[in-house]
Amino acid sequence: MVTDKDGYVHLIQYLTEHLGIFENSQQHSAIEETVMELFEEQLAAQIIMVCGQNPSLTFSQRNLVIREVDAIVYDLEEILARVASHKATAEQTRFICEFSCLIKNLFDQEIARLTAE
Template sequence: MVTDTEGYIHIIEYLTEHLSLFEHSNNAAQNSTSVMELIEIELSEQIIAVCSQNESLSFNERNAIIREVDAIVYDLEEILSGVINNPVTPEQASFIKEFAGLIKNLFDNVINSLQ
């Protein structure tokens, strides 16, 4: 659905161009949410929005979206493997929120092209 599109490749390239944001976690509070926890929270919120905005999606289409999100999370775990358990900094949180929005936009575009 989305992980095999050029748009997804561009989003992953965008992430890799900004990996330096994840190299230092100096500004993070020690009791802060981890990088992976925040990714999961933000992606979940965006995918819930996708599904609620597209009420006509079938059960199978919703399951396909969930499988795609699982694949995306797996890719992010691979790319950010060294820092996924680190506390998230404010700059990282901002980037993760933007990244999750880009993923939502990608799903919106693919769903709109299917209808």
């Protein structure tokens, strides 16, 4: 659905290009949440929004969305393994929020395509 699209590949490249943001994870953190907790929280919020904005999604389509999010979280865990358990800084929090919104945009585009068929 999403993880096999060029847009997702570009987002992963965008993340890897900005890994420097996560290199200084030992700095003073802005919040108590870890990098992965924040990614999971933000992605969950975006996916809840996607599903809420698309009440016509079938049970099967919603399950597909959830499986895709699981795959995305797995990819993030792989990419951010070294810093996943570090407390998130303010800069990281901003990046994670932005990245999660971009993931939502991918789902919005894909769902629009699915529902147009």
